[in-house]
Amino acid sequence: MKKPLSRNFCLSCTAKKRGCCVGYYISLTMKDIKNIEKLGYQLEKVITAQDFTKAELDGCHGWQDNAILINKKYYTITLRKKNDVCIFLSHKQGCLLGKNRPLECKTYPFWLNKKNQIIYQDRYCYMLKHKIPVKQGLTIMGESEKEVRSYFKEIRNDYLKNQKKQKAIILNLLKK
Ligand code: SF4
Ligand code: SF4
Numbered sequence: 001m002k003k004p005l006s007r008n009f010c011l012s013c014t015a016k017k018r019g020c021c022v023g024y025y026i027s028l029t030m031k032d033i034k035n036i037e038k039l040g041y042q043l044e045k046v047i048t049a050q051d052f053t054k055a056e057l058d059g060c061h062g063w064q065d066n067a068i069l070i071n072k073k074y075y076t077i078t079l080r081k082k083n084d085v086c087i088f089l090s091h092k093q094g095c096l097l098g099k100n101r102p103l104e105c106k107t108y109p110f111w112l113n114k115k116n117q118i119i120y121q122d123r124y125c126y127m128l129k130h131k132i133p134v135k136q137g138l139t140i141m142g143e144s145e146k147e148v149r150s151y152f153k154e155i156r157n158d159y160l161k162n163q164k165k166q167k168a169i170i171l172n173l174l175k176k
Helices: 008-015 030-038 054-058 103-107 134-140 145-161 163-175
Strands: 047-052 068-070 073-079 110-112 118-120
Touching: 030 103, 030 145, 030 163, 047 054, 047 163, 068 163, 073 163, 103 145, 110 134, 110 145, 118 134, 118 145, 134 145, 145 163
Parallel strands: none
Antiparallel strands: 047 073, 068 073, 110 118
């Protein structure tokens, strides 16, 4: 989401306790983790190691490059949630991370499918429900096709490059 809670669609969506910041696991690249650290947050308080089954990973459009296999379970580093809502979501101020929110949040609700086409990743997205074409949805969110493709590439490259670092952080989180 480019400007969380700044659009009518997003307000309606979040009011129904859905939306990008509710219900989803937000996976973090190393760049995202460093950004959060720079803002002064204590990492263990805001991130967690979330486990997924192979079926769950196969069933989502999301990333698999960051899923680390440990003791027969797949883990990714995600933002913590409270009552299923991202801990950084303020209903008055929107996203408390602002421009430092994770790359995955920046690209939401859009994603690239296997045919390299931009699609709505979030089936609950109000724009999808209201049959807003992706092109128009991008304009509403203040995004361009080029930006979404570049976020996608950046996320993927970060995950592929940093699997060892991600694994070390996950092992550390699992010890706590
Ligand atoms: S899912 Fe769609 S409508 Fe809902 S908050 Fe995200 S971008 Fe806005
Ligand atoms: S980091 Fe911000 S944009 Fe991302 S899910 Fe949390 S509140 Fe929403």
